[in-house]
Amino acid sequence: MYIQFLGAAGTVTGSKHLINTSTNPSGKDGFQVLIDCGLFQGLKEWRLRNWQDLPVPAREIDAVILTHAHLDHCGWIPRLVQGGFTGPIYATPATADLCSILLPDSAHLQEEEAAFNNKHRTSKHKPALPLYTVQQAQRSLTLLKTIDFGETKQLCPELTFRFTHSAHILGAGMVEITARINGSTRQLLFTGDIGRVRDNLVAPGKVVYSGPQEGESADLLVMESTYGNREHPHDDPRPQLAKLVSDTVKRGGSVVVPSFAVERTQKFLLMLKELMESGQIPRVPVHADSPMAIQAVSIFLKHAKEFSDDTKRMLAQYGSPLTWPEFHFDSSADESKKINDSRFPVIIVSSSGMATGGRILHHLMQRLPDPRNLVLFIGFQAHGTRGFSIKSGVPTVKIFGEQVPVRAQVAALEQFSDHADTPELLEWLRTFKKQPRVTFLVHGDPDASAQLRDTMEKELKWDVQVAHWLQKVTVD
Numbered sequence: 050m051y052i053q054f055l056g057a058a059g060t061v062t063g064s065k066h067l068i069n070t071s072t073n074p075s076g077k078d079g080f081q082v083l084i085d086c087g088l089f090q091g092l093k094e095w096r097l098r099n100w101q102d103l104p105v106p107a108r109e110i111d112a113v114i115l116t117h118a119h120l121d122h123c124g125w126i127p128r129l130v131q132g133g134f135t136g137p138i139y140a141t142p143a144t145a146d147l148c149s150i151l152l153p154d155s156a157h158l159q160e161e162e163a164a165f166n167n168k169h170r171t172s173k174h175k176p177a178l179p180l181y182t183v184q185q186a187q188r189s190l191t192l193l194k195t196i197d198f199g200e201t202k203q204l205c206p207e208l209t210f211r212f213t214h215s216a217h218i219l220g221a222g223m224v225e226i227t228a229r230i231n232g233s234t235r236q237l238l239f240t241g242d243i244g245r246v247r248d249n250l251v252a253p254g255k256v257v258y259s260g261p262q263e264g265e266s267a268d269l270l271v272m273e274s275t276y277g278n279r280e281h282p283h284d285d286p287r288p289q290l291a292k293l294v295s296d297t298v299k300r301g302g303s304v305v306v307p308s309f310a311v312e313r314t315q316k317f318l319l320m321l322k323e324l325m326e327s328g329q330i331p332r333v334p335v336h337a338d339s340p341m342a343i344q345a346v347s348i349f350l351k352h353a354k355e356f357s358d359d360t361k362r363m364l365a366q367y368g369s370p371l372t373w374p375e376f377h378f379d380s381s382a383d384e385s386k387k388i389n390d391s392r393f394p395v396i397i398v399s400s401s402g403m404a405t406g407g408r409i410l411h412h413l414m415q416r417l418p419d420p421r422n423l424v425l426f427i428g429f430q431a432h433g434t435r436g437f438s439i440k441s442g443v444p445t446v447k448i449f450g451e452q453v454p455v456r457a458q459v460a461a462l463e464q465f466s467d468h469a470d471t472p473e474l475l476e477w478l479r480t481f482k483k484q485p486r487v488t489f490l491v492h493g494d495p496d497a498s499a500q501l502r503d504t505m506e507k508e509l510k511w512d513v514q515v516a517h518w519l520q521k522v523t524v525d
């Protein structure tokens with residue numbers, strides 16, 4: 050049996066880890082399951098990999114297991130299906146629901162980008178094609194099979210798996226695999242993305258289940274390392290957020306917040322509501338300008354059993370976010386355009402979170418040149434994304450082929466992360482019932498993964514390696 054890292058090795062996107070039960074290095078006779086099937090995002094050298102086939106023919110892969118619904122973990126599924134994959138795609142019920150809005154939306158953005166490139170002849174490909182279409186995304190959703198947290202599923206004679214809570218976003222789970230190899234049993238744990246530890250002071254505003262499942266045991270661990278070289282600020286973001294918003298409104302500016310549509314947007318809206326109700330920020334209109342916003346909120350409300358105590362309290366007090374008086378959910382393009390006409394301060398929360406596409410681009414284009422406005426980042430910005438450039442202080446940024454001057458105030462609040470930082474990862478790893486024989490770090494920029502490896506070796510005395518793209522690891 051072996052594992053091969055087909056993505057999120059040396060970078061934070063494109064998660065794809067293949068398990069093949071074959072004892073033969075060609076892998077031909079094995080059962081093959083892909084843990085996550087994510088899109089590469091960020092730098093062009095990575096994004097180009099979305100257009101390449103996997104080293105394993107898609108039709109030879111027997112099943113997919115999804116850790117969660119972020120596109121860097123599920124966004125390549127329509128390509129896999131197009132390539133001939135016909136097996137089941139296992140996901141928790143909330144992940145499956147979220148995929149049903151996120152994948153068609155991702156396809157829609159790809160179609161829009163291709164149409165834009167064709168209209169403006171900005172692509173060397175004629176005609177420019179989308180990576181996949183809305184129809185292809187819809188078709189791939191029919192392969193989703195839901196598995197509840199804790200339920201054990203037999204994949205093949207050698208493999209079973211179950212989901213445990215990773216506390217990253219709604220529906221997010223780690224994948225515990227039990228493998229039978231030559232008469233003995235091996236536990237493999239794929240963490241996907243790991244959420245903040247169980248402490249509301251450390252992770253204020255957490256929408257879902259607090260803290261990753263403790264007391265895991267694994268012979269082989271494949272773990273994310275996004276924040277392997279950083280610590281989140283441990284102070285409450287609310288006073289800083291209140292000051293940033295109040296100062297901007299006072300000078301007549303608007304606040305533009307690029308935000309991931311799922312989890313981050315819901316968390317941020319809850320916090321704005323709390324600040325408004327307690328009089329810490331003025332009551333200005335809040336626009337959740339994402340075609341997915343209403344659907345995503347509805348899916349959150351449907352899976353309320355995953356909520357943290359704080360979220361339950363907020364909703365009991367103020368009711369559904371969809372009916373809050375200052376909040377507007379702009380589903381149509383016309384509603385979105387109307388926000389541009391607003392002469393008075395507004396708060397616009399829109400996706401994509403790293404400003405790589407979506408409606409946020411129109412808002413940035415319009416609001417970046419005015420120094421009264423504030424662009425506020427509340428999420429991780431990967432190298433090579435527009436968000437990364439703006440956050441790092443470039444004087445101009447290219448949007449729709451135009452150089453747009455960055456004169457607005459730019460600020461970032463790092464506390465909103467849905468990823469555990471290094472001390473939190475160590476805290477979680479210390480709860481393990483036994484030490485893994487080996488740990489592979491994935492899903493991190495090279496510096497972050499290397500530093501986390503060194504820290505884990507020093508603090509825990511574990512055998513830790515940074516996974517390489519296409520590397521094969523024998524499990525015995």
Ligand SMILES: [Zn+2]
Nearest residue numbers: 117119217242
């Ligand atoms: Zn994620």
